[in-house]
Amino acid sequence: MLWDAHAAGFRLARGQKVGLLGGSFDPPHQGHVHITLEALRRFRLDRVIWLVSPGNPLKAHGPAPLEDRMAACRAIMQHPRVLISDFERLAGTRHTARTLELLQQAFPGVRFTWLMGADNLAQLHRWEDWRQIMERMPVGVLARPGSRMAAQGSMAADVYAHARLPEREASRLALTPPPAWCFVNVPMVDLSSTELRRAKQEKK
Numbered sequence: 001m002l003w004d005a006h007a008a009g010f011r012l013a014r015g016q017k018v019g020l021l022g023g024s025f026d027p028p029h030q031g032h033v034h035i036t037l038e039a040l041r042r043f044r045l046d047r048v049i050w051l052v053s054p055g056n057p058l059k060a061h062g063p064a065p066l067e068d069r070m071a072a073c074r075a076i077m078q079h080p081r082v083l084i085s086d087f088e089r090l091a092g093t094r095h096t097a098r099t100l101e102l103l104q105q106a107f108p109g110v111r112f113t114w115l116m117g118a119d120n121l122a123q124l125h126r127w128e129d130w131r132q133i134m135e136r137m138p139v140g141v142l143a144r145p146g147s148r149m150a151a152q153g154s155m156a157a158d159v160y161a162h163a164r165l166p167e168r169e170a171s172r173l174a175l176t177p178p179p180a181w182c183f184v185n186v187p188m189v190d191l192s193s194t195e196l197r198r199a200k201q202e203k204k
């Protein structure tokens with residue numbers, strides 16, 4: 001193995017409830033910060049790790065250099081319970097199903113929860129081995145402007161309808177055996193990296 005928990009740069013205790021927010025973060029914005037704080041609270045997590053992706057396998061354009069995005073993430077997300085990680089670069093993977101498998105191997109006993117915005121639940125069935133993600137760990141989905149309906153009518157929501165936890169039970173998601181997922185209607189922040197990149201381009 002080319003890396004281990006030490007190389008990954010953080011320690012996690014057995015039994016800890018740890019949320020994983022994967023993203024391109026190109027650039028990171030207050031929407032990411034907001035859903036992270038909401039996830040900590042609503043899903044009663046001990047920590048959240050931002051997994052800064054080397055590149056989304058479904059996106060044609062490559063993102064900004066990883067080191068620049070890591071630095072921007074560290075600058076915007078400063079919280080004692082949130083870690084910023086380039087674990088996928090260390091592990092040499094871009095596919096979430098594989099990343100989660102490797103994280104569970106590296107940190108046995110840690111109670112991981114995959115976190116994502118509603119737009120990603122709507123697309124989840126296009127990800128590699130997506131069912132493995134649902135079967136591997138609980139999934140917390142956070143409302144996003146314009147994506148609530150698409151998420152709730154998505155293939156993943158349909159296939160795993162039996163595994164959906166009602167929102168009022170969000171606090172027990174992290175300790176619920178998978179498959180288990182929960183959609184939380186948090187207050188929404190209308191920001192996206194695409195819009196921020198577009199605005200920056202227009203200024204030039």
Ligand SMILES: Nc1ncnc2c1ncn2[C@@H]1O[C@H](COP(=O)(O)OP(=O)(O)OP(=O)(O)O)[C@@H](O)[C@H]1O
Nearest residue numbers: 022023024025031116117120144189191192193194
């Ligand atoms: N404003 C937001 N509200 C809720 N979830 C969000 C928001 N912005 C990003 N997310 C979620 O955060 C995760 C990482 O997002 P990502 O880095 O792709 O940012 P993005 O703004 O969606 O970028 P892009 O516009 O390039 O797709 C994804 O699960 C995404 O759904």
Ligand SMILES: O=C(O)c1ccc[n+]([C@@H]2O[C@H](COP(=O)([O-])O)[C@@H](O)[C@H]2O)c1
Nearest residue numbers: 022023024053056058095096097127128
């Ligand atoms: O595993 C896949 O096939 C897959 C396909 C699309 C997106 N993802 C992951 O979803 C997360 C959000 O991606 P993004 O680019 O929308 O920020 C990030 O961790 C990606 O690696 C994963």
